[in-house]
Amino acid sequence: MFKLFKGFYKPKNTRTVPFLEILTMAAETLWSNKLRTGLTMLGVIIGISSVIAITSVGQGVQKGVEQQIQALGTDVIQILAGAARSGNISQGIGSSSTLTWEDAKAIAQQAPSAQMVSAYLQRNAQVVYGGQNTSTTIYGTDLSYPDIRNTHPQQGRYFTEEELNTAAQVAVLGPTVLNTLFGQGANPIDETIRIRGEAYKVIGVMEPKGSQGPMDRDDQVFIPLTSMSARLVGNNALAGVSVSGILVKGANQEQLEAAQFQVTNLLRLRHNIYPPQADDFRLTNQADIVSTFTNVVGLFTVMVVAIAGISLVVGGIGIANIMLVSVVERTREIGIRKAVGATNSAILNQFLAEAIVISIVGGVIGMVSGIAIAFGAANIFKFPFVISVLSIIVGFALSLGVGLVAGVIPARNAAKLDPITALRSD
Incomplete structure (x- = not known):
């Protein structure tokens, strides 16, 4: 993943920093700023947990109602008596x-x-x-x-x-x-x-x-x-x-x-x-009721998941902002690292790794939280607990994508810093 960005820079006579070393440095840096890291992760955690929990609850409610209607028989037509009228007011189906x-x-x-x-x-x-x-x-x-x-x-x-x-x-x-x-x-x-x-x-x-x-x-x-x-x-x-x-x-x-x-x-x-x-009668088909309800719940779930996805965008903006601030705060550190031989590519990968670690860890916490929320809701409101593997895969991919996109600009800004200018920074 980090090799994709090496084409922008051409280091001279310097060793390539191993991926594991970059990852270790990123983790150490994030751990030394726990509060900032936690707040940065919060947007991703909320977004991923919302997507998974809402998807699970929607599917669980849909499955529960389908089971209840199917228990009554999807191969059944119900014929109801007509509505009596008092003046011009209908008394409702079955009142006549x-x-x-x-x-x-x-x-x-x-x-x-x-x-x-x-x-x-x-x-x-x-x-x-x-x-x-x-x-x-x-x-x-x-x-x-x-x-x-x-x-x-x-x-x-x-x-x-x-x-x-x-x-x-x-x-x-x-x-x-x-x-x-x-x-x-x-x-x-x-x-x-x-x-x-x-x-x-x-x-x-x-x-x-x-x-x-x-x-x-x-x-x-x-x-x-x-x-x-x-x-x-x-x-x-x-x-x-x-x-x-x-x-x-x-x-x-x-x-x-x-x-x-x-x-x-x-x-x-x-x-x-x-x-x-x-x-003077009305026919209802149980199969039609199941189909209509499934469509309505499906559309509602998609709508709410789309709204929850906004949290991921907010989370990505949060990561980008914090990483940009981090570049400013660590300007002197970047200058020192460049002075002792760190390449533009190494600096780029370092900051990009930090953004991706934040998003992946936040994504994992969000997935666990989303599953826990969905499980609790299913037990409280008595509907089937359903977790889609696809929603977990999509959630993980989204968290990875958010980190990658949000980290590119701050990482490139850090890599472009002139080492002399960076060393003069307070």
């Missing part, structure tokens, strides 16, 4: 009773690309056991729901077809509800809870699924759709049992796209919707 259980059954029978279909009814309610109570989300579902959502009981069982048909008052708890009402590790099977005053027998506990954004997917209670509709909601649609949404599972991504087309047309026919009328 535009979907029915009969719609779900029709999709299962008439949409060839739909591998599995499940309808559900969702409400928030207070659940009571003994002296404990909690506000949670109640899901009235059919038998296909656990398979489509890839969530099954880890204790006890789900309700049966007979219990669904007879609107049995049985319930399956999410782990968060279990811990709140019964305590950590308790066995609630065959215990009785009350939902809006109605008694329900606990028959199972679902496996933990964690949080998806602000929503705790374990803070849920599952009961038969028929029981939910008849006992807790009591507002059946004219065409059948009203539901909040329908889940449609395809065999693969291609089948899912075909199912989306078939479901849309089937529901329009069933609901007597013809152009230019707006649909």
Whole structure:
């Protein structure tokens, strides 16, 4: 690396200073000025650690959300009921009773690309056991729901077809509800809870699924759709049992796209919707959600890394400034070294080595700090810890490049000093 700069100078009858000797002198000089060296490194440390930490956090968050969405099934279409309106104000998607259980059954029978279909009814309610109570989300579902959502009981069982048909008052708890009402590790099977005053027998506990954004997917209670509709909601649609949404599972991504087309047309026919009328339902594709989120997080990460890269530029300017000051402070030393035979090339390499040592050591400290910050963030905020080898390589290359670029001008200025002028300097 230092040989690249020797072409600028032509030493006469002088020995070439070994690279190891140059490096040793650079390290000794920097060590003798610890405070100045540390402050010079700070810009590089902050820049490199920011780049690595932000890249890792961005990739970790992205992977965590992808895992959560994939756990719900990327081959699933979710159909939500339309929005009711009060005056000219929309009450939000799902507030209108535009979907029915009969719609779900029709999709299962008439949409060839739909591998599995499940309808559900969702409400928030207070659940009571003994002296404990909690506000949670109640899901009235059919038998296909656990398979489509890839969530099954880890204790006890789900309700049966007979219990669904007879609107049995049985319930399956999410782990968060279990811990709140019964305590950590308790066995609630065959215990009785009350939902809006109605008694329900606990028959199972679902496996933990964690949080998806602000929503705790374990803070849920599952009961038969028929029981939910008849006992807790009591507002059946004219065409059948009203539901909040329908889940449609395809065999693969291609089948899912075909199912989306078939479901849309089937529901329009069933609901007597013809152009230019707006649909009274909305379809969302889990795969599209994953793709959109990945793109958004990726762009955000690139933007923040670019901003963090400014710290590296600041760090490089800091190194250049300190090295220029060092040349001025060490003018007499440079004159003495030249007087005893040091070549321009040796002086150049000496100052260039100091700049590169500062940037490399700062880069290493920055990389370690960045990894530590990313690891701490992953543990605190509960997302996967991901470190890209590419980000470490890029970080090291950047730190080396910063030192090389920032050290060239001060090093050349030092090498060009006239030894007589330098010796006269105070």
